[in-house]
Amino acid sequence: MEKYKMSSVPIEERVQDLLSRMNLQEKVGQLNQRMYGWNAYVRNGDGISLTEAFKQEVAFGDGMGALYGLFRSDPWSGVNYENGITVAESAEAANMVQRYVIENTRLGIPVLLSEECPHGHQALDGTLLPVNLAVGSTWNPALMQQAYAYVAAEIRSRGAHIGLVSALDILQDPRWGRSEECFSEDPHLAARFAEAAVRGMQGDEPGELASPNKVAVVLKHLCAQGAAQGGRNAGPAAIGQRELREIHLSAAKAGMEAGAAGFMAAYNEIDGIPCHANQALLTGILREEWKFDGIVMADGCAIDRLLALTGSHESAAALALSSGVDLSLWDKSFSTLERAVKQGLVSEAQIDQAVSRVLLLKFRLGLFDHPYTEKLRAISVVGRPEFQQINLQVARESTVLLKNEGNLLPLGEAGELRRIAVIGPNADRLYNQLGDYTSVQRNGTGTTVLQGIRMCAPEGVEVVHAWGCGIRDESMAGLNEAVEAAKGADVAVLVIGGSSARQFGGNFDSNGAAIVSEGSPSEMDCGEGVDLADLSLGGIQLQLAEAVAATGTPVVTVIIQGRPHALTDIAQISNAVLCGWYPGTEGGQAIAEILFGQVNPSGKLPVSLPRSAAQLPVYYNQKDPGRPRVYVDMPSAALYPFGYGLSYTTFEYGQVVLSENEVSTAALEEGRRITATVTVKNAGERDGAETVQLYIQARESGITRRIAELKAFRKIELPPGEQRTVTFSIGQEELGLWNREMRFATEPCRVAIQIGGSSQNTVSAELIITGNNLPT
DSSP states (O other): OOGGGOTTSOHHHHHHHHHHHOOHHHHHHHTOOOSBGGGSEEEETTEEEEOHHHHHHHHHTTSOSEEEOTTBOSTTTTOOTTTSOOGGGHHHHHHHHHHHHHHTSSSOOOOEEEEEOBTBOOBTTOOBOOOHHHHHHHOOHHHHHHHHHHHHHHHHHTTOOEEEEEOOOOOSOTTSGGGGGOSOSSHHHHHHHHHHHHHHHHOSSGGGGGSTTOOEEEEEEESOGGGBGGGOTTOOBOOOHHHIIIIISHHHHHHHHTTOSEEEEOSSEETTEEGGGOHIIIIIIIIIITOOOSEEEOOTTTGGGGHHHHSSHHHHHHHHHHHTOOBOSSOSGGGGHHHHHHTTSSOHHHHHHHHHHHHHHHHHTTTTTOOSOOTTHHHHHTTOHHHHHHHHHHHHHHOEEEEEGGGOOSOOOBTTBOEEEEESTTSSOGGGGTOSSOOOOOTTOSOOHHHHHHHHSOTTOEEEEEOOOOSSOOOOTTHHHHHHHHHTOSEEEEEEEOOOOOOTTOOBOTTSOBOOOTTOOOOOOSSTTOOOSOOSOSTTHHHHHHHHHTTTOOEEEEEEOSSOOOOHHHHHHOSEEEEOOSOOTTHHHHHHHHHTTSSOOOOOOSSOBOSOGGGOOOOTTOBOOSSOOOOSSSOSSOSBOTTOOBOSSOEEEOOOEESOSEEEHHHHHTTOOEEEEEEEEEOSSSOEEEEEEEEEEEESSSSOOBSOEEEEEEEEEEOTTOEEEEEEEEOHHHHOEEOTTSOEEOOSEEEEEEEEEETTEEEEEEEEEEBTTBOO
């Protein structure tokens, strides 16, 4: 038996044995992921069969590196319950693909099946989580690790092996349509959730990848897409090396250290170099500096975009491969790699290096020893009730209470409350609360806000509903009905915001991005390809809010959104405001439970909410200018700051106590850590959860520092009247910086250690870091 087929042989030896047996055609085949998975099969009545196009693709490389999106369902793919693969059919379809590849190629190398899961598996019957901005609002990575573990179990039970997870983009410009895919504007918070995704989906040990409950994680996008100029998708990032390392690489490094199997390169460029051609990033930092040994995957059709630099597909492929890309995605360029070798544009040794990484992942996943999936396993795994409960808890903890004038919330008991008017375009549209990269849903799936309110309202309370208006539609036909509903109610719950809901028959780019032009009838105002210049709510939503408020009925506004909209006018006319982001299928129930006080809100903003798009950038951790820099026509501060979120109770903070007030750079570099301790008390009358946040503000360190930098946080639960001492430990990693020589080190400086419930509400103590240049 060939050595690569022997499970007793170490994986590295199996990889080298197999590589030595491969010809150039087969090697190039392993680097290609050209096919859209939904084109690999066709439904024939109750059965599924493989297409000739799939068989030709296998023949092209006498094997196949990976097949993308076998189970994907959405308007772009055109897959729904009539023509797609349900959970009950998944294993059979995956095994059919795998069996054909193994049995109809010379070496029988299994194929990787890669699937989108930016917020749950984008497949028929797949469980969808709240989007990443909502996840970031939980400030609870431990909860998310549990959720991601369930996502992995669902994907693997269906026969797939790779989950493509949005985790690396830092949201610096909310005009960007993919804002919803970011965990935060802060690198530390994003890094903790990137870790949670990797550990939840892959496990803590490399050997767990072969488990029937785990999948390999490919984190995207590397990097700095959230800093695109003008908020335009895939636009250039005007950043230097320090900004790159301080802000945009933190989540990637955390994900790599957690064991991520791969990274997906970004569409954008950094200082004139496209990420797919950025050897300094993909090889220099990722492989040489960080010692990463996994795969780098291209983004969809991105290598073909390098033709503007190279002039030919062969040259584009050679440039991307030599820069550090291993596996294509839908592009033509990588299919020309055999010709590129023969033309002398790239060496076969470079091909071998990339192929060995792809093969290593296949071996780590156990595909050579167990290529097939148990036929009925998915039925018992997908949609487990315990996953639904985790999903519901994520939605609860992701909801942020922004305003609660006169303690209007929670809404009163029956007797005090007779009628509730639920008004607005997002009140009863499930898809509007799911976000982009969303699969087609079965009828009856999920709970809208209207349904949640009807479910949670006290007995005897009447709930009436009026649509009011659309997201972008400027028709005023529904205004009168909405006003009449509000007039007759004790409280109006106004459910407005945005939508990333795609429509069948819509226009899409070759990589799946939505094409929504000016004047388009689409209600989609967020998602990939849907960038905005103005962050005000679309259509006549502000007019609807003003008309409802003019009735004199108290207004509770629930914002369902995928990006930080400018809510200044909405906040002024609302008595209470809840931010729900896109809260997922369970979001309607979660929001209703908060409205009626069954759940105490604990969400905190993972991004700053602007007053206007004209105010951007407004992210909290901008460089400290050392003096005020203000606008004349508008406050410079965010409408609601990073880390902010109200509760139905109140928390009081004591003084910050440091274990020592002075420490040397040498001690920190030798591993000395400082503890910062604070007492937090629940001074209200309800149980509540508080996220205790630690920031630093450094001065006199030789380079310009940031206004504030989040370095640690902890979410705690406290009964009324109780207090808890919270202790943080900080050392070189938290107190260091990229100095003038671009070396990460601790420098003499003065540091304010700030702890509180948001970036703008803290107590502090000063730490002095001593060195030759700073006398004590």
